[in-house]
Amino acid sequence: MVEIQGSMEAAKQQANPQAQKDAEVKGTLGRIKNKFIIMSGKGGVGKTSTSVNLSLALADLGHQVGIMDVDLHGPDVPRMLGLSGMLDLGPNRKLNPMRYSKNLGVVSIECLTPTKDEAIIWRGPVKFSAIQQFIGDVEWGDLDFLIIDAPPGTGDEPLTVAQTIPDAKAIIVTTPQEVSLADVRKSINFCKTVKMEIFGLIENMSGFACPHCRSAIDLFGSGGGEKTAIDTGIPFLGKIPFDQKMVECGDAGVSFQQHHKDSPIAEAFGVMARNMALLP
Ligand SMILES: Nc1ncnc2c1ncn2[C@@H]1O[C@H](COP(=O)(O)OP(=O)(O)OP(=O)(O)O)[C@@H](O)[C@H]1O
Numbered sequence: 001m002v003e004i005q006g007s008m009e010a011a012k013q014q015a016n017p018q019a020q021k022d023a024e025v026k027g028t029l030g031r032i033k034n035k036f037i038i039m040s041g042k043g044g045v046g047k048t049s050t051s052v053n054l055s056l057a058l059a060d061l062g063h064q065v066g067i068m069d070v071d072l073h074g075p076d077v078p079r080m081l082g083l084s085g086m087l088d089l090g091p092n093r094k095l096n097p098m099r100y101s102k103n104l105g106v107v108s109i110e111c112l113t114p115t116k117d118e119a120i121i122w123r124g125p126v127k128f129s130a131i132q133q134f135i136g137d138v139e140w141g142d143l144d145f146l147i148i149d150a151p152p153g154t155g156d157e158p159l160t161v162a163q164t165i166p167d168a169k170a171i172i173v174t175t176p177q178e179v180s181l182a183d184v185r186k187s188i189n190f191c192k193t194v195k196m197e198i199f200g201l202i203e204n205m206s207g208f209a210c211p212h213c214r215s216a217i218d219l220f221g222s223g224g225g226e227k228t229a230i231d232t233g234i235p236f237l238g239k240i241p242f243d244q245k246m247v248e249c250g251d252a253g254v255s256f257q258q259h260h261k262d263s264p265i266a267e268a269f270g271v272m273a274r275n276m277a278l279l280p
């Protein structure tokens with residue numbers, strides 16, 4: 001009886017390619033325990049840096065981690081991790097993620113376009129389909145964490161993630177100044193509208209220690225993210241200070257988390273990773 005039902009299901013999927021895609025997406029997601037989307041209202045606040053360093057911190061704890069870069073117009077994850085080249089096809093005709101290490105794999109549009117400076121000019125439905133392929137057509141395997149790096153704002157990419165991965169939780173990144181915080185409130189409202197759970201808010205570029213006298217300088221102010229989190233009733237995950245080495249590592253494709261293990265930034269990402277690992 002089970003066998004007959006199985007073959008009827010297979011026949012239905014063959015007749016309906018979308019049903020087949022949906023089944024592949026569901027199958028892949030069923031093997032991933034925790035899914036997080038890293039988002040922000042404003043560009044350049046440190047989403048990709050957070051995605052990469054948080055993933056490295058989780059991988060350092062021994063978890064199996066995947067980074068899915070859904071920033072289709074500005075895919076920065078491979079560059080920040082020093083990865084290049086194209087994804088290859090595995091024996092089951094699925095794409096293998098690019099490997100940073102044995103427990104950290106990456107999928108990005110950057111690893112699917114032969115010309116690196118090519119501009120992606122796609123409308124919503126094509127983006128929807130591409131992101132579904134990033135899930136269903138990729139051999140992610142059994143993952144403890146899938147970290148999804150989103151572009152700024154509340155457009156097609158986060159919407160597709162919300163619709164395709166209903167149990168994804170949002171981590172919202174902001175810088176402390178009001179112009180960024182105003183956009184955070186939009187991200188919070190987006191999550192409420194699409195019924196996505198907010199795991200918490202991170203305040204990035206929060207304060208800067210002068211390399212000469214070590215006195216604290218609040219480049220963009222400080223504490224605005226924490227106050228917004230309290231005002232809106234969402235968990236505050238921590239502050240990441242501004243550190244020029246972060247820019248240098250990102251540009252050079254060198255992992256900050258692994259090269260500056262004793263820094264306050266690596267410690268802050270480590271604390272966040274340990275809190276995420278407490279999830280059932
Ligand atoms: N805490 C930090 N200290 C110093 N530089 C940082 C910090 N966080 C991020 N940066 C730098 O700021 C720049 C923007 O960071 P990043 O690319 O992570 O932002 P983003 O939010 O992903 O941007 P986009 O919206 O374009 O995707 C990068 O050069 C990065 O190295």
Ligand SMILES: [Mg+2]
Pocket residue numbers: 047048049071074076149150151
């Ligand atoms: Mg980015």
